[in-house]
Amino acid sequence: MSDAALAVRGLTVHFRVRRGLVGSRVVRAVDGVDLALGPGETLGVAGESGSGKSTIARSLVHLTRPNGGTITLGETDVTSLRGAALRRYRRRMQMVYQDPYDSLDPRMTVRDAIGEALAVRGLSRDRRPGEVARLLSRVNLPDALAARYPGQLSGGQRQRVSIARALAVEPDVIICDEAVAALDVSIRAQVLNLLKDIQRDTGVAYLFISHDLSTLRFVADRVAIMYVGRVVEHGPSLELFAEPLHPYTRALIAAVPSVTARGTKRLHLAGEPPDPANPPTGCPFHPRCPEAIDECRRVRPELTVVGPGRSVACHVAVRSFRSPRSAAEPSR
Amino acid sequence: MNHQSRRAETTPIPTDVDARRDPVVELDDLSVAFGSGSDEVEVVRGVSLRIERGQRVGLVGESGSGKSVTARAIMQLLPAPGRVSSGRVLIEGAVASPRGARRWRGTTVAMITQDPLSSLNPLVRIGAQMTEMLRHHRGLSRAQARAQALELLEAVGIPDPPRTFRQFPSVLSGGMRQRVALAIAISCRPRLLIADEPTTALDVTIQAQVLDLLEAMSAESESAVLLISHDLGVVANFCDTIVVMYAGRVVETGTTDQILDETAHPYTLALLASVPSMGGDLPERLASIPGSPPAPGVVTPGCPFAPRCPIAQDRCSREAPALVGPPGRSVACHAFGDASWPRPVSVGGAP
Numbered sequence: 001m002s003d004a005a006l007a008v009r010g011l012t013v014h015f016r017v018r019r020g021l022v023g024s025r026v027v028r029a030v031d032g033v034d035l036a037l038g039p040g041e042t043l044g045v046a047g048e049s050g051s052g053k054s055t056i057a058r059s060l061v062h063l064t065r066p067n068g069g070t071i072t073l074g075e076t077d078v079t080s081l082r083g084a085a086l087r088r089y090r091r092r093m094q095m096v097y098q099d100p101y102d103s104l105d106p107r108m109t110v111r112d113a114i115g116e117a118l119a120v121r122g123l124s125r126d127r128r129p130g131e132v133a134r135l136l137s138r139v140n141l142p143d144a145l146a147a148r149y150p151g152q153l154s155g156g157q158r159q160r161v162s163i164a165r166a167l168a169v170e171p172d173v174i175i176c177d178e179a180v181a182a183l184d185v186s187i188r189a190q191v192l193n194l195l196k197d198i199q200r201d202t203g204v205a206y207l208f209i210s211h212d213l214s215t216l217r218f219v220a221d222r223v224a225i226m227y228v229g230r231v232v233e234h235g236p237s238l239e240l241f242a243e244p245l246h247p248y249t250r251a252l253i254a255a256v257p258s259v260t261a262r263g264t265k266r267l268h269l270a271g272e273p274p275d276p277a278n279p280p281t282g283c284p285f286h287p288r289c290p291e292a293i294d295e296c297r298r299v300r301p302e303l304t305v306v307g308p309g310r311s312v313a314c315h316v317a318v319r320s321f322r323s324p325r326s327a328a329e330p331s332r
Numbered sequence: 333m334n335h336q337s338r339r340a341e342t343t344p345i346p347t348d349v350d351a352r353r354d355p356v357v358e359l360d361d362l363s364v365a366f367g368s369g370s371d372e373v374e375v376v377r378g379v380s381l382r383i384e385r386g387q388r389v390g391l392v393g394e395s396g397s398g399k400s401v402t403a404r405a406i407m408q409l410l411p412a413p414g415r416v417s418s419g420r421v422l423i424e425g426a427v428a429s430p431r432g433a434r435r436w437r438g439t440t441v442a443m444i445t446q447d448p449l450s451s452l453n454p455l456v457r458i459g460a461q462m463t464e465m466l467r468h469h470r471g472l473s474r475a476q477a478r479a480q481a482l483e484l485l486e487a488v489g490i491p492d493p494p495r496t497f498r499q500f501p502s503v504l505s506g507g508m509r510q511r512v513a514l515a516i517a518i519s520c521r522p523r524l525l526i527a528d529e530p531t532t533a534l535d536v537t538i539q540a541q542v543l544d545l546l547e548a549m550s551a552e553s554e555s556a557v558l559l560i561s562h563d564l565g566v567v568a569n570f571c572d573t574i575v576v577m578y579a580g581r582v583v584e585t586g587t588t589d590q591i592l593d594e595t596a597h598p599y600t601l602a603l604l605a606s607v608p609s610m611g612g613d614l615p616e617r618l619a620s621i622p623g624s625p626p627a628p629g630v631v632t633p634g635c636p637f638a639p640r641c642p643i644a645q646d647r648c649s650r651e652a653p654a655l656v657g658p659p660g661r662s663v664a665c666h667a668f669g670d671a672s673w674p675r676p677v678s679v680g681g682a683p
Contacts, residue, residue: 185603193617196616257539
């Protein structure tokens, strides 16, 4: 596997949506997002629905054409690849979806589904059965499953097959878009452990998209929190969850129901995420923010570096870092 | 009444059944089967459950554990070819049947589901759906029903009730739809509200809002709630009593504190351990349960959890353990209480 790292700069994806009979509006699904992913690393992307996290994933695998920004894999700018070059690139970046039903052909056996990916890698026909067996054992599935169809597998087995299929082309990066969200708790733990084992053995990097913060805390090295198309906070996973800086991150963490924190009052975050076609002025979070000041209503905060690997897009949080008195205690 | 005092009230479990309050709904050895003859598949097996007025019961289990089928059996809404193969459902003491369900469905027992679109008519405006319910069940006039519907929409936190009243379900966000479904469900002040994965499709901040609302509604009208969820965190935060199901059977019951602090069944223990935590040290690996749950209807002679159980003995694969313990606190596990049990537990009255 090469030393390629994924770098996304200023990624912007706008959709034009029709309103009524004549008018149309622009939805800024992703609005100037920077992400970087090193080899063998896991970057978690969290956010609620409409935050743009899946649109990023779709842009990375060229299912959605970005309006601006660049995507670099290793040394190659892959933003506007076409034809054979695009096909070569696709091998290096694979995607595992929430529902393997969406990505596995129901009329193809497990052997054929993985074999197809091996053909893409250019493996000769006679070497494929052995490689299918190796990949299945890599994802802890018995070889006997190779003859089955996706419909004959359990949800957990299907997700393992799609992981095996993604691994078949020896990618540099696997994008896991809510890859464990549909799995039962006991199966989810197995698959998360498996993904970590695979990373340790192959050095593959994961871009792990999830709305589930406790999953991200376990699986990700760094986490980016998104809100309405932008990254609002970014930092090393454990630090970010222990000491969130953005009021939105704090609200998200507080809203996670946990068996250990039972009996504590759920935090009230009023309202819903804004309509991305019509975001509020200033900071898009200000209508829901318990700490909003006047500046938040007028000026949109930029993502600002406030510590090693840590950045936040919040006037109040950045200010508390700038003032020397409170710098020692960043989360107030 | 707040959450704490309610829980304190239900914690001491009277062993004398007669001394307890009247149940709203009672399941008596309920089994549900799909198909017939040699194709018969039993997906719920011998479930007994008692839900009292104002109680908040959590039904926890993974997919295929039979929790949603149990809910539909209570509502007498089993999808064909499902049927109650043995046992019975009692609604306020009377045996429930699909034919007589019109008398209590929606009024005594109401249900909201994971996807409110499945219970809302997509072609009828929200207002019409609400007033229909209020006029039919509560005999209100058109004007009264309209006023009441607007009040309910306001109560569930809809920002602009008159506007939503005129809208169709499809234009609302998931959180708003679930609020509307909740408003309709509580409009007839049910004595039991069944909430089947009500927040699973919602974002975590919206989930917290909907749970708060459910809590306020149940406290205000003294409705009991049966909250069905795969998420132990949600259930632990909301319910005073928890019932854990596995492969169609109840494997453990107890108060929330008992289930979490004095966990008795190895499956419950494994389930608790496999959820990644939001604090503390990060484990290199998550505790996981090997294998997967049996396919629905696969009946083995022994304990259904035995193939995945870390402390299974020979006996476990031969004979199924019975659910034992005092009312409200029970466990179905051979090992429970004997020397092979991995951790000290204290459950009053268990053998």
